[in-house]
Amino acid sequence: MSFGLLAAVSTFALLYSTQALLPAISGDLGVSPGQASWTVSAATGALALAVLPLSALSERFGRRTLMTVSLSVAAVVVLLTPFAPNLGWLVTLRAVQGAALAGVPASAMAYLAKEVRGKELVRAIGLFVAGNSIGGMSGRILTGWVAQAWDWRAALAAVGLLAAVCTVVFRLLVPRARHFTSHPVGPRALARTIGGHLADPLLRRLYAIGALFMTVFGAVYTVIGYRLIEEPFNLPQGVVGSIFLVYLVGTLSSAAAGQLVARLGRRSALYLAVGTTALGLLLTLTSTLLAVLLGLVLITAGFFAGHAVASSSVSRTATTGRAQASAV
16 A cells, blocks of 8 residues: 555655745745745645546546546646746746646546555555645655755755656556556536535535544645744744654554544544644644644644545545545
8 A cells, every 4th residue: 555655655745845035035036925835835836736537537547547647647747846036927827837736636546546445445555645744744744855955846856756656657657557447427417416525514524624634734735844944933034944754653543544433433533633733723823933843743744634534534434436536
């Protein structure tokens, strides 16, 4: 199941590759923090828009094929971003990159749900989500230190090379789907399938939980770099990038999600994840570095555990159109 880990590492290293670089991008291009943050928002927003159409393509051409193409295109695009002459071009390339990456979340959960059976499904999805944390961490740490040694353009080139290696190894390891049957999905059929998922009260609650988790987690890590390089912390760029070592906590909490569900049940596991994240948010409001770091630890642990439980619950709840259910 290491192929899922590699796909997630590549996806999240690329998706958030500019997040730790926002202060450097602001300074070099002479743009405000809000403008620089569009390099993150463009990628995540494009992914959100593209994930449903690409989930339909995965039903036609196969999830394995779509994940391979998505990772390959995104790796090529990120190698072009260091040459962006201004913010407009950088945001545009990041949007294209995010749209390409949408093929992974559009396919991965459905691929695992179809190919992995029984209790192994939660473990497999936990490893995939753990790859999210490893990718997010490694990409941000790598870009932070490379940017401190050279600049943010060199940092993006470095994370592009990392993603290219992960993509090649992923393609070599991912097995052919044994239980996949091609089913072309037209716009009307896609709309009916999504409508059916949104009509399910349990799926709606799981989607709302996922959206709230992602909003909190993305926002905190987008602004934290600006906060830590200013008063009262005054940390250098490389050290700020290393803050993302906290993601290791997410790797552990997501991988342990299966055991958490076995002991507490899915509902209680989600309550615990929400409470942990909320407590972490309160701690990040303080002006003490140790408290802020502890807050990031709790936010990260809560997010990744909740993400793994909610994602596996969606795959388990949806009886048809699993790719679309996971994509939503």
